[in-house]
Amino acid sequence: MRLALYSAILLVLFGGLMYIAADLPFGKPAVTDMDDYFIRNGQEQTGANNIVTSIVFDFRGFDTLGEATVLFTAVLGVGMMFRKLNAGEEYEND
Amino acid sequence: MKMTKIVRTTADLFFPFCLVFGLYVVIHGHLTPGGGFQGGAVMATGTALLLVARAYDDITGRIRKTALKICEATGLMMFLLAGLSGIFKGLPFMANWMAATGKLFGSPVAFGPNPGDLNTAGLLPLLNVGVGIEVLGGLTIILLYMLSGIKDPEKKP
Numbered sequence: 001m002r003l004a005l006y007s008a009i010l011l012v013l014f015g016g017l018m019y020i021a022a023d024l025p026f027g028k029p030a031v032t033d034m035d036d037y038f039i040r041n042g043q044e045q046t047g048a049n050n051i052v053t054s055i056v057f058d059f060r061g062f063d064t065l066g067e068a069t070v071l072f073t074a075v076l077g078v079g080m081m082f083r084k085l086n087a088g089e090e091y092e093n094d
Numbered sequence: 095m096k097m098t099k100i101v102r103t104t105a106d107l108f109f110p111f112c113l114v115f116g117l118y119v120v121i122h123g124h125l126t127p128g129g130g131f132q133g134g135a136v137m138a139t140g141t142a143l144l145l146v147a148r149a150y151d152d153i154t155g156r157i158r159k160t161a162l163k164i165c166e167a168t169g170l171m172m173f174l175l176a177g178l179s180g181i182f183k184g185l186p187f188m189a190n191w192m193a194a195t196g197k198l199f200g201s202p203v204a205f206g207p208n209p210g211d212l213n214t215a216g217l218l219p220l221l222n223v224g225v226g227i228e229v230l231g232g233l234t235i236i237l238l239y240m241l242s243g244i245k246d247p248e249k250k251p
Contacts, residue, residue: 040205047193047203048124048215056129057221061188064221065173067131068228072170075232082239 097147105147112140120226124215130222134229141234150241159238162231169228176220192216 038055046054056064097105116137123129144153180189192199193216201214212219 043203043205045193046190046215046218047199047201048218049203049208049210050124050126050129052127053124053129053218053222054215057124057218058188058190061177061221064225065177065188068170068173068225071229071232072166075166075235078236078239082242 102147105143109140109144112143113137116140116226116230120222121219122212123222123226124218125210125212130225131229133222134226135233137226137230138233138237142237145237145241150238153238157234157238159235162235162238165227165231166235167231169224169226169231172224172227173221176217176224179217188217190216190218193218 038051038059042051042054042059043049046058048054048058116133116135116139118133119126119128119136120130120133123133141153141157144157177188180191181187183189183191185191193214195216196202199213199216199219201211203211203214
């Protein structure tokens, strides 16, 4: 009974979301000044034939620095979780 | 637990090719699809192949965690230093001051489709290599850390 209720609520919420999302303009405007700028000037300004790389590493280079930092932090967390304790050490919460 | 000899030999054979292909993807990041992240992941896949085919204890002699930790830190430092190198020229952080100067990585590129030259794109190859080294070290060390806890059922403790 409770499962049916939750499913009904979820369906209604999902339907409402889809009803609202159907009115949103998608893919408009089809042509913007921004992507034209990248395509026309990216090759000359960065010298990279790969437009994606010129955006990811040059126009959005600061974002890529954040991504590299995220990976570094993830490795730090995994290393903390899976580290081998030296003999005699114990976890504090045991 | 070990795989059969066929699987182990195949993994040993493919491991250097994985590394070489990953290096190719990293170095040609500004010309072909791919880049630092993708190439580093390809290189880390070589280690995953070895880990699947062999036991964890067989790997540790060949791939050392310390070297990978140094790889990771060096990659991030390389990225940061390459980004900071522009401030000595009076340019902002991450400014691509090496592009189209005619020197190292500075060949000018014409607009439109062209065959591509490795000696272009200024700072981008350096950033790509830095990210590639970092992803190689990071992903491989995550794999090694996660698989170091698996017990070998055939080995008596």
